[in-house]
Amino acid sequence: MKKIFRILGILVLSLLWQHCSDDQAPARPGEGNVRFALRTKSATTGRTATSLPEGASLYVSIRRVSGDEVYSLEPVRLLKLGDEYISEPLALPGGNYELTDFLVADGDGNVVYATPKEGSALASWVDDPLPQAFAVSDDGIAQVDVQVLPTDAQLPEQFGYVTFKIDVVPFPYFQLAVFRADSTAPVFTPAYVYLLLEGDTVYHRHLPAGNQPIRFPGNPEATYTLVIQSNALATYQRTFVLQDLVAELNGAPLQVVLQPALTFTALYRFDFFQFWTESMPGSSFTIDWGDGTVGEYTADNGYIEFHHIYPGSGDYHVSVSGDLDVLWRLGLVFGFGASDQIFLNALPNLRSLGTGSGYDFGADSLDLSHNPKLEVLSLFYSNVRYFDISNNPQIIGLELIGSDDISTALLDQVIADLHQHAFELTLEQGYVNLEGGESSIIGPPSSEAIELLRDLKNNLGWNVLPDPN
Known part of the structure; x- marks a missing residue:
């Protein structure tokens, strides 16, 4: 405490010398990202599968090591790079976490791959059954390798799940393009994007630069607040009724230019x-x-x-x-x-x-x-x-x-x-x-x-x- 008072005294003198001589949004700072890499196996032969169904999506549940849930069956897009599948980055504040659910569903919401949980009949078929621990550093991207097994001819309880039911969002509600102002023309920029409903965050992503789909299980008649944040750029907020925004855009992306x-x-x-x-x-x-x-x-x-x-x-x-x-x-x-x-x-x-x-x-x-x-x-x-x-x-x-x-x-x-x-x-x-x-x-x-x-x-x-x- 003495140290603090000393600092304040020094700073008051310094500031005097320099002066005389001349809707609740979530906090983004200090966040990193996690990205998942899939390793598919067969529960009977152990051979690696080569492809996932067209339109497949990942659904994950994540909690802090303290037990607080952060994401619950959160849909995440999958990308194929060569023979591997990786997810889009998922925003998380720096800290220690556990992956508790990991499901891959086809375009109709049918779960086709899953990661077994500890104590389940199929847990021994993967190297690291759930929960799987990982750490995220501030402003870094953690990659977590996760093994999944096909669910055909298997029951959910054999994986440690009560059900494999997934509610699928059938299409993006709207497209979003975020730009930063430039001396010549706006330039695409990555950004943290939030959607708030009555003070609760219902959508939270770090979106890469370019036109990006905003997928979330929203109510068309509800009023949402869109919050966009990016380092060195002014925060953007807009409140809208979802169906009115979709009608206004008419298929075109919502374009937002962030100022310095x-x-x-x-x-x-x-x-x-x-x-x-x-x-x-x-x-x-x-x-x-x-x-x-x-x-x-x-x-x-x-x-x-x-x-x-x-x-x-x-x-x-x-x-x-x-x-x-x-x-x-x-x-x-x-x-x-x-x-x-x-x-x-x-x-x-x-x-x-x-x-x-x-x-x-x-x-x-x-x-x-x-x-x-x-x-x-x-x-x-x-x-x-x-x-x-x-x-x-x-x-x-x-x-x-x-x-x-x-x-x-x-x-x-x-x-x-x-x-x-x-x-x-x-x-x-x-x-x-x-x-x-x-x-x-x-x-x-x-x-x-x-x-x-x-x-x-x-x-x-x-x-x-x-x-x-």
Whole structure:
């Protein structure tokens, strides 16, 4: 707790210096994907089958290791690659899971292959009967190999199932094409897509780029909310009556163009979440907080703090759109939360960035390649350990206070880039603060890097802490 108060005190002074000197949607962040590869066998001969029926689909049930069900007989498309079958990616937050049902049905809903469950008569015919454990990493794709047996001449109970009945969605309700705005023409982009019905998520997919069918057992007369999220792009929401949307589209895909945005994951664990910006007076912003709340804000005097209270602890995908080309300073997040998956692509004129929380969670990397005008980078007790300033030649202020996870190798490269840029552009009177939280200095830098810091201090008048002399 003392550490948190110390961070807050440092940050208040830093922010004052910088300011004076110049319908509930599910949270997507931190999600990965799982993809299933089928291995078909014969229960009598053990020989591998070569093909599945035309129009076959996969149906899976997945639960967390805690026992909470995530998917229940969820339909998943199958693709044939050579002699193998793989499923489309299925979105899952990072974590540990168990596959509890695995059925392959033909186009009429008749189950033709299944994976036996532990304790069933056919369990010994596969290497790993259900439940089958697997892990999903954030923003990764886990591939799970699953063996299935044909169901012909076999009863469901021999596989450990009560029934093989599957309700088949006969056709896609509509097609969806998601684009990102580009300087010349919109470009197809992958995205996370949700459909909400009365606050419940009834459809959840990570769709690849291109025209994609939206299949779900929907009620044509019901009102749904479509939510589309993608990194570095503004969140899209639309509410519609299903049959009205289908009639409106008349077979054509629903085309959605996502605009550039500042996006990040709000890691909400405390009383409220906050971040701040400084921009041109009168600039306006739209913030989708990732929980169904959308706010409109105007920076009357240029400086504005954004506060939000979430309905509960979680990771929320936040998108900020609007006058981002005049957003100069950004603070994420000091003392009241943490941020992950920070995408700064839409901030070409960003001059100052600060982030840190003092907690053992938050972003471990930053991509600064889209911010060539960056002058100040402040990482206070941050978990960031990967960043590159080679494309940020105007940096004249670097604070890495308490960021003890930064390695000597990375720190040496950062100091070398900082030194090169400063002497090439004659950047005088800058500052570097490398004070550690658990030691006197982070890294620590090598003797060669210390010599570069000494050169900055003695020949360009930089203030360097700890003092390299």
